[in-house]
Amino acid sequence: MAATQVTGTPGEETAAQAAQTEGGTAPAEVDSAQEGHDRPLEAGEAVEEPQSFPVTVIVRRYDPEVDDEPRWVDYDVQMFATERILDALHRIKWEQDPSLAFRRSCAHGVCGSDAMRINGKNRLACKALVKDFDTSKPIYVEAIKGLPLEKDLIVNMEPFFDSFREIQPFLQASSKPEKERHQTIAQRERFDDTTKCILCAACTTSCPVFWTDGQYFGPAAIVNAHRFIFDSRDEASQVRLDILNDREGVWRCRTTFNCTDACPRGIQVTKAIAEVKQAMMTGVKL
Amino acid sequence: MSETSSSLTLPDPTPRKTTFSGTLYRGNEGMWSWVLHRITGVAIYFFLLVHVLDTALIRVSPEAYNAVMATYKNPVMGLGEVVLVGAVVLHAMNGLRIILVDAWPWATKHQRLLFWIVMGLVAALMLYFTPTHLINVFSPIEGGH
Numbered sequence: 001m002a003a004t005q006v007t008g009t010p011g012e013e014t015a016a017q018a019a020q021t022e023g024g025t026a027p028a029e030v031d032s033a034q035e036g037h038d039r040p041l042e043a044g045e046a047v048e049e050p051q052s053f054p055v056t057v058i059v060r061r062y063d064p065e066v067d068d069e070p071r072w073v074d075y076d077v078q079m080f081a082t083e084r085i086l087d088a089l090h091r092i093k094w095e096q097d098p099s100l101a102f103r104r105s106c107a108h109g110v111c112g113s114d115a116m117r118i119n120g121k122n123r124l125a126c127k128a129l130v131k132d133f134d135t136s137k138p139i140y141v142e143a144i145k146g147l148p149l150e151k152d153l154i155v156n157m158e159p160f161f162d163s164f165r166e167i168q169p170f171l172q173a174s175s176k177p178e179k180e181r182h183q184t185i186a187q188r189e190r191f192d193d194t195t196k197c198i199l200c201a202a203c204t205t206s207c208p209v210f211w212t213d214g215q216y217f218g219p220a221a222i223v224n225a226h227r228f229i230f231d232s233r234d235e236a237s238q239v240r241l242d243i244l245n246d247r248e249g250v251w252r253c254r255t256t257f258n259c260t261d262a263c264p265r266g267i268q269v270t271k272a273i274a275e276v277k278q279a280m281m282t283g284v285k286l
Numbered sequence: 287m288s289e290t291s292s293s294l295t296l297p298d299p300t301p302r303k304t305t306f307s308g309t310l311y312r313g314n315e316g317m318w319s320w321v322l323h324r325i326t327g328v329a330i331y332f333f334l335l336v337h338v339l340d341t342a343l344i345r346v347s348p349e350a351y352n353a354v355m356a357t358y359k360n361p362v363m364g365l366g367e368v369v370l371v372g373a374v375v376l377h378a379m380n381g382l383r384i385i386l387v388d389a390w391p392w393a394t395k396h397q398r399l400l401f402w403i404v405m406g407l408v409a410a411l412m413l414y415f416t417p418t419h420l421i422n423v424f425s426p427i428e429g430g431h
Contacts, residue, residue, distance in 0.1 A: 117309065117311070119309070119312070120309040120310055120311055120312035121311070121312050140309050142309065145311070206311065206313075208311070208313075208317065208320065254320050254323075254384075255316060255320070255384060255387045255388065255394075255397065256313060256316045256317040256319075256320040257313075257314060257315075257316030257317070257397060257398075258311065258313045258314075258316065258317050261313070261314055268395075270316075270387075270394065270397075271391070271394045271395065274387065274388055274389075274391070274394045275391075277388055277389075278388075278389065281389075
């Protein structure tokens with residue numbers, strides 16, 4: 001933006017020449033100006049348009065009223081490298097097949113609606129960029145595994161939320177403070193990682209134990225229990241530990257680390273589960 | 287810019303059906319160590335079942351026991367023993383890794399490194415065991431002829 005102002009004599013200089021004459025005085029401004037189109041273009045300067053390219057997206061479709069079994073259907077879409085898999089699904093739904101069903105809400109990785117299995121890994125469609133995939137091969141998109149499939153990419157999330165509710169994901173404290181409940185930085189830091197959860201179910205449905213044992217609480221429920229177990233303001237840690245010290249609780253975890261890899265928020269899920277296990281053996285260390 | 291709207295004019299509006307059947311979840315070292323642990327665990331369980339039964343034969347009659355033991359003394363079973371020892375070593379080493387991952391924060395963080403350490407240890411132990419064992423398996427046959 002500031003390139004023409006910085007050089008002082010913009011004249012016929014191209015941005016590249018401007019960078020040379022300036023030397024090291026203000027390289028940052030020139031660099032950023034070269035990247036975008038947010039500066040006045042010089043006469044005769046070639047503008048590099050981003051090119052779209054065809055991408056094959058193969059979606060596992062399932063219409064309960066028609067299909068007995070889910071079926072793989074492939075679509076060709078024109079994509080830009082900076083676009084997301086969610087954009088590809090939009091393009092399919094809006095331009096090719098309006099019957100395609102999937103969930104999405106904010107489309108910016110916050111609401112946690114569009115977790116799906118993309119090329120065999122659980123990802124948020126709104127955070128999976130086309131440029132991160134090998135587009136010479138098709139991109140496979142299917143619903144997350146282990147929860148009842150309802151239609152196309154939509155699963156019934158109720159069993160997942162049932163487990164979440166069961167671990168009492170709310171602050172429980174008997175005292176009533178004058179203004180607020182104080183906490184040191186270190187005390188807050190203790191459970192910071194697990195406050196990031198957006199309940200997208202990417203972790204729980206990446207877990208091989210959960211696939212075969214739907215009764216298992218699953219990583220997401222344990223993460224949210226961890227968030228309160230290690231909160232110095234909460235008084236019901238032991239209640240939650242007792243709930244999770246169950247046949248279908250934390251001991252079902254086989255440390256495959258699929259959940260840690262799947263988490264779109266970068267939560268160290270398996271580490272959180274291990275900390276809950278350790279809290280059961282040696283007590284809660286805040 | 288015209289390319290972006292080209293999907294509107296695709297010649298075939300009905301999507302093609304593919305023969306692709308399914309995807310495998312692409313987990314990392316943690317998932318594959320779990321898979322190996324399961325497979326070796328189940329295999330060792332079935333071996334122990336047979337092993338308890340054939341050892342119990344000695345209570346039935348020593349002759350029957352000896353007869354069964356004699357059928358084991360062939361190269362196929364010798365190779366099978368290599369597989370068995372491999373499964374036990376892998377299960378044991380990975381079991382120690384899982385205990386560490388559960389109980390020790392450092393190990394939780396470095397589970398991927400630990401997986402490859404386990405693999406290295408298993409490979410080293412098997413490289414030590416296999417030649418000695420195979421010499422024992424094959425030498426009586428060669429010596430006998």
